[in-house]
Each structure stands twice: as structure tokens, then as C-alpha cells.
Amino acid sequence: MPINYYIFLAIILFCIGVTGVLTRRNAIIIFMCIELMLNSVNLLLVAFSKMHHARALAAGAANTTAGIEAQLFVFFIMVVAAAEVAVGLAIIVMMYRNTHSVDINFLNRLKN
Amino acid sequence: MGATQIIFWILSIVAVFSAIMVITRKNPVYSVLYLIITFFAISGHYVLMNAQFLAIVNIIVYAGAILVLFLFVLMLMNLNKESEPKKNKFMLWASAFAGGLLLYVLLAAVHTAHIENVKGIHVGNIGLVSELGKALFTTYVVPFEITSILFLSAMVGAVVIGKKD
Amino acid sequence: MLLSLFTDWAFLLEKLTLVVAVVSIGLVVAMYSTWAERKVAGALQDRPGPNRAGWFGLLQPFADAIKLFSKEDIIPSKSNKILFVLGPGLAMLAAVMTSAVIPWGDKIVIAGREITLQVSDLDLGVLYVFAVVAMGVYGVMIGGWASNNKFSLLAAIRGASQNISYELAMGLSLIALLFLTGTLSLKGIVVGQQENGWNILYQPLGFLLFLVCAFAECNRTPFDLPEAENELNFGYHQEYSSMKLGFYLFAEYINMFMSSVLMATLYFGGYDIPFFNEAASTLNPTILGLLGFGALMTKTVLFILFFMWVRWTIPRFRYDQLMDLGWKKLLPLALINMLITAVVVLVKEYGWPW
Numbered sequence: 001m002p003i004n005y006y007i008f009l010a011i012i013l014f015c016i017g018v019t020g021v022l023t024r025r026n027a028i029i030i031f032m033c034i035e036l037m038l039n040s041v042n043l044l045l046v047a048f049s050k051m052h053h054a055r056a057l058a059a060g061a062a063n064t065t066a067g068i069e070a071q072l073f074v075f076f077i078m079v080v081a082a083a084e085v086a087v088g089l090a091i092i093v094m095m096y097r098n099t100h101s102v103d104i105n106f107l108n109r110l111k112n
Numbered sequence: 113m114g115a116t117q118i119i120f121w122i123l124s125i126v127a128v129f130s131a132i133m134v135i136t137r138k139n140p141v142y143s144v145l146y147l148i149i150t151f152f153a154i155s156g157h158y159v160l161m162n163a164q165f166l167a168i169v170n171i172i173v174y175a176g177a178i179l180v181l182f183l184f185v186l187m188l189m190n191l192n193k194e195s196e197p198k199k200n201k202f203m204l205w206a207s208a209f210a211g212g213l214l215l216y217v218l219l220a221a222v223h224t225a226h227i228e229n230v231k232g233i234h235v236g237n238i239g240l241v242s243e244l245g246k247a248l249f250t251t252y253v254v255p256f257e258i259t260s261i262l263f264l265s266a267m268v269g270a271v272v273i274g275k276k277d
Numbered sequence: 278m279l280l281s282l283f284t285d286w287a288f289l290l291e292k293l294t295l296v297v298a299v300v301s302i303g304l305v306v307a308m309y310s311t312w313a314e315r316k317v318a319g320a321l322q323d324r325p326g327p328n329r330a331g332w333f334g335l336l337q338p339f340a341d342a343i344k345l346f347s348k349e350d351i352i353p354s355k356s357n358k359i360l361f362v363l364g365p366g367l368a369m370l371a372a373v374m375t376s377a378v379i380p381w382g383d384k385i386v387i388a389g390r391e392i393t394l395q396v397s398d399l400d401l402g403v404l405y406v407f408a409v410v411a412m413g414v415y416g417v418m419i420g421g422w423a424s425n426n427k428f429s430l431l432a433a434i435r436g437a438s439q440n441i442s443y444e445l446a447m448g449l450s451l452i453a454l455l456f457l458t459g460t461l462s463l464k465g466i467v468v469g470q471q472e473n474g475w476n477i478l479y480q481p482l483g484f485l486l487f488l489v490c491a492f493a494e495c496n497r498t499p500f501d502l503p504e505a506e507n508e509l510n511f512g513y514h515q516e517y518s519s520m521k522l523g524f525y526l527f528a529e530y531i532n533m534f535m536s537s538v539l540m541a542t543l544y545f546g547g548y549d550i551p552f553f554n555e556a557a558s559t560l561n562p563t564i565l566g567l568l569g570f571g572a573l574m575t576k577t578v579l580f581i582l583f584f585m586w587v588r589w590t591i592p593r594f595r596y597d598q599l600m601d602l603g604w605k606k607l608l609p610l611a612l613i614n615m616l617i618t619a620v621v622v623l624v625k626e627y628g629w630p631w
Contacts, residue, residue, distance in 0.1 A: 004227055006157075009124050011218045013131055013150075019211025020135030023204055028140055028186060032147050035178065036131055042170070043154050046239075050161045053236040068238045068247045074166055075248070078173045079259045083266035085178045089185050090273040096189055141422065145360075148415075168404045176411025180418070180441065187422055187430060241401050241461055 006047035013040035027092050027102040031085070038081050045070045045077075116234060119160060127153035144182050148175050163239030287390070295396050299376045307530035308338040310581055317585040342523070350519040357423040364420025365517065365524035371413040372531040378402040379538055380464045382548045382570035383555070385563040394548075394566060395464060402463035403451060406539065407444075410494060414440050416528065417503065421513030433513035435596065436503030439493060442603040443500075447490035449611035450483045453618040454543060467547035471555060475546045482614045484544045486607055491536040493603070496529060498588040502596055537580035541573055548573040 013036060020033030049070030056066035092102060099106045130149040137143045151174045158167035237243060248256055312327065312334065319326025327334030352361055382394035399405050414437045421433020457479055458466045470476055477484050493500040504512035514525045541547060548569030549555070555565060594602065 004222075005120065005124075007222055007227070008219065009127070009157075011222065012128055012215065015211055015215035015218065016128070016131040016135060018214055019208055022207030022211055024135060026140060028182065029135070029143055032134060032143060032182065035174070036134065036147065036150065039151060039154050039170075039174070042166075043157055046158055046161055046163050046166060049238070050163070050234070050236065053238050057236055065238055065243060065247060067236075068243060071163060071166055071239060071244060072248055072252055075169065075244070076255060076259060078169060080262065082173055082178060083262050085181060086266050086270040087273065089181055090270040093185060093189075094273055102189070145419075164399075164401060165404075168401050168408050171408040172404065172411055176408060176414070177441075180411075180414055180437065183418055183422075184434065184437070187418070187434060241404075 003047055003051045007044065010040045010044035010047070013037075013043070025103050025105055027095065027104050028089075030104065031088055031092065035081060035085070038077060042074045042077055045074050049074075116160065119156070123153045123156045123160070126150075127157075140186050141183070144179055144186065147182075148179055151175050151179070158239070160234065161239065162234055162236065165239060165241040165244050291390075291392055292396060295392070295394070296377070299379075299381065299396060300373055303373060303376055303531055303534055306534050306577075306581075307527055308342075310530045310533060310585075311341065311526075312337050313581070314585050314588070317582065318589050321586070321589045345520050345523040348519040350521065351516075353425060353516050356425045356516065360419050360423035361516075362521070364416055364423055365514075365521045365528070366416075367419060368413065368416025368528040369524050369531070371409055371416055372528040372535065374409045374412070375406055375535040375539070378405050378463055379535075379542060380467055380547060381573060382566045383562070385566040386561075387563070391562075394570060398462055398464045401461045403455065403461045403466075406463075407448060410440075410444060410447075413494070413532070416525075417513050420517070420525070424513075424516035426516050428510045429513050429515045432503050432510055432515065436496060436513055439496075439500065439502060439599060439603075442600060443490040443493035443607070446486055446603060446607035446611045447494065449608065449615055450486035450490065451543070453483045453611070453615040454480050456615075456618050456622050463542055463547075467542060467549065470546045471549045475544065475549070477544045480544065480614075480618070482610065483618075484540070486611050486614065487540065487544070489602075489607060491540060492584070492587070493599075495532045495536055495584075497533065497584055499591045499594050500599060501593060502599060533581060533584050534577065537577045537584065538573070540580055541576035545576050546572075 017033045017037035017040065020036070021030050024030055024033070049067040052067035052070070053064070056064040095107070096102055127150050130146040130153070133146040134143045134150065137146065151170060155167045155170045155175075158164070158170060315337070316326040316334070327337040330336040330340045352358060377396045378399050380393075380395040380398070384391050384393045386392070417436045417440070418433050421429045421436070424430070454466075454476060455461065457476065458469050460466060460469070466476075492498075496503050504514070514522055517525060550568060550572045555569070558565060560568075
């Protein structure tokens with residue numbers, strides 16, 4: 001598959017995630033949309049990694065590990081996402097305990 | 113159309129469809145389940161690109177741990193009713209429009225950009241666990257250790273925040 | 278890789294046959310596990326066990342199947358219908374999927390064609406097993422939630438948190454094993470054991486931890502809290518009846534079978550025949566392959582019997598004891614085991630540094 005297709009797919013997924021963050025008010029769903037955005041970026045990174053690798057292979061470098069950084073980057077993104085979810089969900093549970101709702105619009109208390 | 117292309121299209125359609133379902137379902141539990149399908153489709157893409165390690169880690173971390181956590185929270189809070197708060201219709205359409213606009217701008221920008229068409233994106237074995245392991249534990253061992261500290265602090269943070277007091 | 282799958286029809290046919298064979302073996306073994314369980318229970322409690330249907334009650338599983346199939350299939354009216362049906366299916370799927378990476382034997386030769394007795398020799402066999410085990414939680418959670426019953430939901434959350442807690446210790450005990458084998462492929466692990474002796478000799482503590490965690494993952498006694506019917510409640514499948522309930526119960530037996538196979542493969546040499554040098558033997562490879570399969574099956578059956586023996590011997594844990602054991606005992610033990618193994622492997626490789 002040409003790399004463009006992966007770029008388009010990642011953009012579509014990312015924009016769906018953005019739209020979800022903008023349209024929904026349920027904090028958990030907003031969180032899930034953020035995960036979706038992270039995943040679309042991961043997909044794009046893996047596609048680019050393979051693109052660089054293919055280019056290095058085409059240039060005649062055998063045994064090259066060009067492009068491996070992007071895959072490690074994806075790995076680290078997953079790690080950070082897991083940590084983020086642990087803390088984020090704890091915060092949402094805390095918020096639910098205090099306000100009995102996961103509606104983010106209840107969180108504008110600092111406004112006035 | 114070769115087998116790879118057919119699989120690519122099926123996976124892409126599944127991913128996009130279930131991603132749309134994630135943001136449109138009223139019931140959050142359905143959203144989580146559709147998100148699982150999306151992640152499986154993305155894992156399928158990784159397999160297609162011969163990034164096997166990431167494919168399986170994606171399933172273990174996202175579908176096996178993160179989304180289970182989401183389900184836990186949803187089920188324990190009993191948010192399974194149609195609990196989406198009422199929202200201003202105008203705001204809804206405005207935000208959907210903004211998202212669509214972003215999609216349009218990004219697609220237009222990428223569409224006109226010159227992208228080198230590299231052949232053979234599915235070859236090479238850098239996605240295998242041995243190659244990734246070598247790089248991870250030699251060149252990138254410091255970031256790896258830092259992520260473990262990050263994990264530890266996240267764990268402590270989650271416990272501290274979630275504690276009843 | 279994928280392209281060849283579509284062009285090489287013989288290959289596709291071979292793999293399909295293998296998949297069907299492996300899954301049906303799993304189902305048959307699980308079916309007769311239900312019979313064996315009652316026989317073992319009978320033997321331990323000094324009574325005959327099932328002996329009416331057929332010779333020694335051997336037709337009992339069929340009688341059970343007919344009973345389950347012909348019962349009324351109730352879907353609670355307030356339940357979530359799609360997910361209610363999906364739950365048992367997911368549980369079954371997750372139970373069967375492990376079989377894809379297990380090496381059931383070395384190879385057999387049919388009409389000059391070498392057939393490896395393994396559906397797929399994945400590079401990351403062990404990780405794949407983890408992914409499938411992680412998927413097993415969904416069958417429980419979705420089924421319990423879709424029943425729209427508070428007790429089902431509580432039992433589902435109880436079961437899922439048990440699975441997740443023990444998955445951790447299981448993973449850590451396996452990591453120590455992977456230090457020794459140096460490969461994630463289950464086939465590679467078995468081949469390594471054929472050369473260097475079984476892993477149980479090097480990882481006794483790891484095996485013990487894995488065993489306990491496997492019991493917890495299969496929801497077997499002493500960890501069968503998700504379905505502790507006489508003290509807590511019947512569990513996440515409380516609202517299920519007929520064959521949907523049968524699927525859940527059956528999935529448990531398949532899980533038991535698969536974890537027995539896994540234990541045999543990871544720690545007891547897999548298809549390695551004890552005290553017999555396969556590499557030097559002059560036997561026909563087909564016979565050798567079948568003998569290896571027989572050896573694996575023998576080990577597996579012994580493990581299944583062990584599962585049953587424990588079930589009728591040890592009483593159930595209390596829930597806080599269960600979590601205590603998982604988090605405060607097994608997890609630190611697994612970490613210590615991992616640390617010691619790592620040090621030993623390093624010292625063996627690079628020598629004593631001082």
C-alpha cells in the first residue's frame with residue numbers, strides 16, 4: 001500500500017477523535033477519544049517507520065535498522081498512555097464521587 | 113487488487129466505522145466496545161505492516177488493560193443508562209462542523225503535498241521483537257528506565273487520588 | 278507472507294485441517310473433562326460417579342449436552358440482548374484461540390509433505406497467549422453486565438479483577454522463564470527444552486507461581502469466587518440458561534485444557550518424550566511426531582487430573598485472602614524469582630564481575 005493511504009486513514013481517525021472530544025460532554029468518552037487520537041498517531045508513526053525502512057532497504061543497505069526509532073516511539077506512547085489512563089480514570093472517579101456526574105460542564109466552578 | 117489491499121480496505125473501513133460509532137453511541141459501554149474493535153483493526157494494520165510486536169502489545173495494553181479499566185469504571189459507576197447530559201444543539205453542530213473542517217484542512221494539505229511513493233512498505237523485519245528488543249535495551253535504555261519511573265509515579269498517583277479520605 | 282497465504286492452496290488447506298483438528302481435540306477433551314471431573318469427585322468421595330449413560334458413564338457428556346440444548350433458552354427481558362448473546366461467545370472464542378500457537382508435536386509426513394503440528398509458529402507466541410488471556414476478561418464482563426442483574430455485575434467485576442490481578446504474577450513468572458529460553462516462540466521453547474532439559478528443573482518457583490495463577494485464571498477452586506454459588510452467588514452467568522450457560526461452563530473446561538497444555542509446553546518439555554533422544558532416533562518422523570503428540574497429551578491429562586484433584590481437596594479462598602495472595606505474595610515472589618534468574622543468567626554469560 002502506498003504511504004498516502006495510511007496518512008489519510010490516520011487523519012480520518014484523528015479527526016474523528018477530535019470531533020468526539022468537541023461534541024461529547026461525558027468525561028470518560030472524551031478520554032476514550034483521546035486514546036483514539038493517540039492510536040491514530042501510532043498508526044502513522046508505524047507507517048512512516050516502515051517507509052523509512054523500505055527506503056533504506058531500497059538504497060541497498062542490508063541489515064539496516066532505519067526507522068526502528070518510530071516503532072520504539074510508539075512503544076513509549078503506549079506506555080505513557082497506560083500511565084495517563086491510570087491517573088486520568090482515578091481523577092474521573094474522584095470527580096464522580098464529588099459531583100455524582102461525569103459531565104465536564106460541572107467542572108466550571110472556578111469560573112466565577 | 114491483491115490480498116494485502118483487500119485486507120487494508122477491510123481493516124480501514126472497520127476502523128473508521130467503529131471510530132464513528134464510538135463518538136455517536138449514547139451508551140458509554142457501547143463506545144468502549146466499539147473502541148476495542150477499532151484497536152483490533154489498528155492492530156491488524158500493524159500486522160499488515162509486519163510490525164508484529166507492536167500489534168500484539170497494542171492488543172495487550174489497549175484492549176487488555178486500558179479498556180478493561182474503562183469498562184470497570186463505567187460498570188462501577190453504573191453509567192450504563194443513557195446518561196449523556198443534554199446539550200445545546202447549536203454547540204453540537206458547531207463542534208461537529210469544527211471537526212469536519214479540521215479533517216478537510218488536513219486532508220487538503222496532505223493531498224497537495226508531495227509524498228514520495230515508497231514501494232514495499234510491508235517488507236523488512238524491524239517490527240520483530242528481537243530487533244526492537246536490541247534497540248530498546250541498548251540505544252534507548254535510558255528512556256526505557258525513565259518510563260518505568262513514570263509508571264511508578266502514575267501508580268502512586270492513581271492510588272493517592274483514588275483513595276477515600 | 279500474507280500473499281503466499283492466498284496463493285498456496287495446499288498450505289491453506291493444511292492449516293485449515295490443522296485448525297479444525299486442534300479445535301475439535303480441544304472440545305472433545307473438554308467434554309470428557311466434565312465426565313472425568315465427576316469420576317474424580319466420585320473417587321475422592323468414595324462413590325461411583327456417573328455410571329448410567331453408557332459404559333462407565335462414558336456417554337454422560339452427550340446426555341449433558343442434550344439436556345442443555347433442550348432446556349428453555351431464557352433471555353431476561355431487561356437485558357441487553359446483543360451483548361447477552363455475545364458474552365458466552367467471547368468467552369468461548371478466547372478459550373479456543375490459545376490453541377493456535379501451541380506446538381502439538383514436531384512434524385508428520387503425509388504423502389511426502391512435511392506437516393508441522395502447529396497452526397502458527399509465531400515469533401511472539403508467549404505474548405500472543407497473553408493477549409488472548411487478556412481477552413478472556415471481556416467474556417466475563419460483558420456477560421455479567423448485559424444480564425442487567427446487580428449480582429451478575431458484581432460477580433463479573435469480582436471475576437475480572439481476579440483475572441487481571443493474577444495475570445500480572447503470571448506474566449512476571451513467565452518473564453523469568455523467557456530469560457532462560459531467550460525466545461518467545463513456544464516451538465523454540467520446546468526445542469530448547471529437548472536440548473537442555475525441562476524448564477521445571479531451572480524454574481521450580483516460576484512453575485509454582487504459574488500453576489497458581491493458571492488456577493486463578495481458569496476460575497478453578499480454590500479461586501472459583503466468580504461462581505461461589507453457596508456463599509456469594511452463582512456468579513456472572515446467573516441469568517444464563519440452556520446452551521449459553523453451557524458455553525460458559527464449557528469455556529472453563531477448555532481454559533483448563535489449554536492451561537494444562539501450556540504448562541506442559543512451557544515447563545515440562547512439551548512434546549518431548551522423557552528419557553528419549555529424539556534427534557538421534559532413527560524412527561520414522563511421522564511415528565515420532567505422533568509419539569510426541571502422545572507425550573504432550575499424557576502430560577496434559579495428568580495436569581487436568583491435578584486440577585480436579587485440587588478442586589475436590591482444597592476449600593475456597595475468601596475474597597480478601599485471594600487478593601492478598603495475588604498482590605502481596607505471588608507478585609513479590611515472582612519479582613524475586615525474576616531478579617534471581619536475571620542475575621544468574623548474567624553471571625553465567627559474563628562471569629562474576631568482581
